[in-house]
Amino acid sequence: MSNLDVDNSVPFAEQFQNIAHWLAIKGWSEAAGGNMSIRLDTPTDISETTFIPLPVSVPYLAGKALMVTGSGTRCRDIATDPTSDIGLYKIGASGEDYCWLAGNQKPTMELPAHCAIHNTLAEHRPEDIAILHTHPANLIALCHLPEFIDGTSISKRILSLQSEARLHLPEGIGFVEHELPGSLVLGLKSAEQVKKHQLVLWQYHGCLATGNSLSHAFDLLEVFDKCAEIFWKLQAAGIDPKGIAEDTIKETLKSFGQLDRYPKQ
Ligand code: 13P
Numbered sequence: 088m089s090n091l092d093v094d095n096s097v098p099f100a101e102q103f104q105n106i107a108h109w110l111a112i113k114g115w116s117e118a119a120g121g122n123m124s125i126r127l128d129t130p131t132d133i134s135e136t137t138f139i140p141l142p143v144s145v146p147y148l149a150g151k152a153l154m155v156t157g158s159g160t161r162c163r164d165i166a167t168d169p170t171s172d173i174g175l176y177k178i179g180a181s182g183e184d185y186c187w188l189a190g191n192q193k194p195t196m197e198l199p200a201h202c203a204i205h206n207t208l209a210e211h212r213p214e215d216i217a218i219l220h221t222h223p224a225n226l227i228a229l230c231h232l233p234e235f236i237d238g239t240s241i242s243k244r245i246l247s248l249q250s251e252a253r254l255h256l257p258e259g260i261g262f263v264e265h266e267l268p269g270s271l272v273l274g275l276k277s278a279e280q281v282k283k284h285q286l287v288l289w290q291y292h293g294c295l296a297t298g299n300s301l302s303h304a305f306d307l308l309e310v311f312d313k314c315a316e317i318f319w320k321l322q323a324a325g326i327d328p329k330g331i332a333e334d335t336i337k338e339t340l341k342s343f344g345q346l347d348r349y350p351k352q
């Protein structure tokens with residue numbers, strides 16, 4: 088059942104539909120790969136149902152609501168009709184439990200990560216209300232090169248391949264080594280990374296993006312994916328790119344007032 092289309096969550100449902108379309112077109116979300124969520128800060132008056140314990144305590148989400156894609160749902164289906172594939176949930180006043188309100192009733196297996204990350208965002212970067220996780224091949228392929236085992240090496244090498252990439256991502260890319268999909272530890276490590284990074288690469292698995300909308304999170308993924316695509320094109324041509332010099336990157340960030348966000352080396 089669904090009453091997503093009769094309350095004020097409709098604009099968010101449209102965001103899911105629009106971004107699911109682009110994820111499907113990009114080929115980033117094979118089968119049911121990937122998931123999305125949006126935090127709603129204003130209380131909803133939809134009747135509560137039975138509360139279920141959360142795998143993680145989320146005090147900064149107490150009383151708020153989350154719209155979350157359902158487990159096993161496909162982007163190509165969400166793009167056609169989002170109402171049955173997205174669920175609306177309310178976090179209890181204690182921040183320890185949640186209840187279903189409307190729409191899909193089986194949230195993504197990455198619910199522990201979405202909850203842990205939203206909790207950190209609500210505390211540290213409240214303007215970022217959207218989380219997008221997907222599986223872009225250009226990004227996963229980077230994890231199979233032994234030199235890319237942390238966010239610093241990936242950020243320096245890959246984001247230096249296009250002149251505006253660091254303007255979108257001054258803080259660079261966060262990184263979490265391989266953890267079990269759907270695990271709480273994956274969520275907790277990601278939540279730590281989003282304090283400083285809007286993109287977090289999940290080793291061998293995919294990427295996670297945050298933004299002030301799903302479209303904004305998608306923008307950042309596109310920037311990272313474009314840089315990785317440039318890297319793989321050059322590698323395929325037998326070229327090992329050195330990238331733009333760090334001084335030039337700093338000069339660019341400085342002229343756009345973003346240098347303070349670039350990590351001190
Ligand atoms: P869900 O279909 O449960 O969201 O899982 C997809 C996925 O990508 C898990 O990491």
Ligand code: ZN
Nearest residue numbers: 120121292293
């Ligand atoms: Zn995944």
